[in-house]
Amino acid sequence: MRACSKCYHNFVARITKQISERVTLLTDAPENPEGKYVVYWMQMFKRVEFNHALNFAIQEANKRKLPLIVYEGLKYYYPWASDRIHTFILEGVEEKRKEFAKRGIKYIFYLQKNESSPKHVVAKLAEKAALLVTDDFPCFIIPKHNEKIAERLKIPVYAVDSNGIIPMSKFEKEEYAAYTIRPKIKKLLPDYLKPFKEEKPLVASLDLQIDCPDTEVTSRNISKLVSECAIDHSVPPSPIYHGGTANGRKRLKKFIEEILPNYAETRNKPEIDGSSRLSAYLHFGFLSPLEIALAVLEADAPQESKDAYLEELIVRRELSYNFTRHNPRYDSLDALPEWVHETMRKHANDKREKIYSLEELENAKTHDELWNAAQREMLITGEMHNYVRMLWGKNVIAWTPSYKEAFDILGHLNNKYCLDGRNPNSYAGILWCFGKHDRPWVERPVFGTIRYMSSASTGKKFNSKKYIEWTKSLANGRFPEETMD
Ligand SMILES: Cc1cc2nc3c(=O)[nH]c(=O)nc-3n(C[C@H](O)[C@H](O)[C@H](O)COP(=O)(O)OP(=O)(O)OC[C@H]3O[C@@H](n4cnc5c(N)ncnc54)[C@H](O)[C@@H]3O)c2cc1C
Incomplete structure (x- = not known):
């Protein structure tokens, strides 16, 4: 849809x-x-x-x-x-x-x-x-x-x-x-x-x-x-993320006091609670980026962490909004730059080593434990960690018969399960996996010159075993406060 x-x-x-x-x-x-x-x-x-x-x-x-x-x-x-x-x-x-x-x-x-x-x-x-x-x-x-x-x-x-x-x-x-x-x-x-003047x-x-x-x-x-509404009852509420400004501010406080000081280091570690996890609050407008940015500026944290966070919150996020505002084709592969189309044309018929159906992907039933863990996190919590989200997208490109099919599956799963889905970041993030806002890299099968990421090498950059175990414990009904460091 x-x-x-x-x-x-x-x-x-x-x-x-x-x-x-x-x-x-x-x-x-x-x-x-x-x-x-x-x-x-x-x-x-x-x-x-x-x-x-x-x-x-x-x-x-x-x-x-x-x-x-x-x-x-x-x-x-x-x-x-x-x-x-x-x-x-x-x-x-x-x-x-x-x-x-x-x-x-x-x-x-x-x-x-x-x-x-x-x-x-x-x-x-x-x-x-x-x-x-x-x-x-x-x-x-x-x-x-x-x-x-x-x-x-x-x-x-x-x-x-x-x-x-x-x-x-x-x-x-x-x-x-x-x-x-x-x-x-x-x-x-x-x-x-700068601070905001509230009208009365x-x-x-x-x-x-x-x-x-x-x-x-x-x-x-x-x-x-909710049970009385004619909507999809197969996607349950998140057991972790609860809506509203007060809940967003509670998470913001924890982020500012406990996570931001080490954010430059922990943001790429899905096995620990090391990023803001505020994107759903931003998407629904429960929190404004200005309120968050001002809190970050005032926080007692190293400049390196503040800069790393503000780069994501302002530069990356506003780039996505700029993209969907100006590009009428933001929800299609047509929004990709010419170098991507050229490389996709060249590699469209490359043999895919594995092919999975939407159903197999949706149910986290692939050979790749790390990918399944990312999918599980999304299915259960309504969010997927930034770092594995990139890998998640890249692997679907490798495992589907065409780029178009990969794109449709990614958009559907992201928007169906993620609380922060249906946002400019959703469209830009998925297209990023196909080269949007990126540059050509070394040529290889299927991806051509689109940047490639493999579970084997990505999984070595953090404690992937622990992340996989954590998502399994989520499946058993144990949630972050108890299970994450
Ligand atoms: C395949 C794919 C799909 C994505 N889908 C979504 C989506 O549906 N909704 C969404 O909000 N983001 C999406 N992103 C971007 C990013 O993954 C999320 O914003 C991030 O995971 C949110 O977690 P966080 O709040 O802990 O981020 P933090 O690391 O704490 O970052 C702070 C804030 O900066 C913004 N931000 C962070 N990374 C990015 C980025 N790469 N691009 C744009 N803004 C960013 C977000 O608003 C985020 O809340 C996607 C990325 C990829 C690769």
Whole structure:
């Protein structure tokens, strides 16, 4: 199942106005002078602080002395919708309701369970709104959502970019690789890597009576709610990662205090708890990269570790966002550079030593224990360690009859099981295995000049035996705090 990657880019071409570095006006409709409120439709930045979209919505409401309503919905029919993804999102709802209430803001959360549930809720809510603000996210289903809502509504619709530390609009075209975007980021960073001014609403909206479905979500009813949704119930919730900003911040604190000081060394050691494991919190917007980066800057840790971490969080991550924003073919092999196509053409018919089906791969049933361990980690926890993720992708290229099949399998498994899937990093990370954002290496069968990684050599760079054992213990129901150093 693929999201329509071209839509965003066709749509962007039609965008009427870039209002500021982060704000784009998606319609040319006039404001509703009778509007009773401003709506912020929260789609990807699921947080109350460090949120440029929320801030902009508050500013617009304040300018008009109107109350602000925050609406968040969860539908049952997005690609790969499962108990795992739904649970992670729902775990962040109750805390948002409390936090918004503290700020006097009405927050509505609607869980659309199945076909017979009410539809077009945002459009109905917008009928009495002066204008609507939403999140600008450059891939998966969000560009299409924004296109549709802009077509449907007769009021101004603004999309706000709160994805990265630097606004996506600061990079006007697709960057070739990390080495081309890095100097630009370095130059711009001092202007953006600074504390955030949170806006406060002037008019409270808590007591407004709004005709809109609103689902009560508490920690006690999440599993029941999830079981009632028409989604894939075969992918269970993560036993380790729990959604929400508070859980993200708990992990951030542990990372800053215990892991960051040695990150430069431990990040490539999947057998220990040595990286941030914050990518799922970043993907769902529970944490903003700015909040994390500021915490890293202030941390008591060696500069080498801080630099190594910020390279990943800012340079690598913002390169991915730049890629999906500017490349309409981000979800296909067509997004690869010409040198890759050339080498793939030459090696397309090379004999593959082993061929595995999707089912064998999905169930971690290959001859390669290290690969199976990585797959197991993903199946069980909803995350796969950075270092083995590269190897995971490379091996699927070696074990499938064609590059296209490898690409489709990788995209499907990554997006189905990983909490941080369906993100710009997902598309860029998978294509990286095929040479995107990389350079040619020594020529060899199947891979041609695409960089090759083998389990035999990668497995020697860390304690792979321990990692394999750890994933087996996960399969037996023992989870990190007990099993990882
Ligand atoms: C085949 C493949 C698939 C991938 N799929 C995803 C995905 O679905 N979602 C996802 O967020 N990342 C993906 N990545 C990138 C990377 O593997 C993850 O971001 C990382 O494993 C997250 O773990 P962490 O939070 O502990 O990372 P840390 O090492 O703590 O890094 C900090 C943050 O930097 C960012 N980051 C780290 N590595 C990269 C990278 N290579 N590219 C872009 N940003 C990076 C992430 O936001 C991460 O949370 C993929 C990489 C590959 C090779």
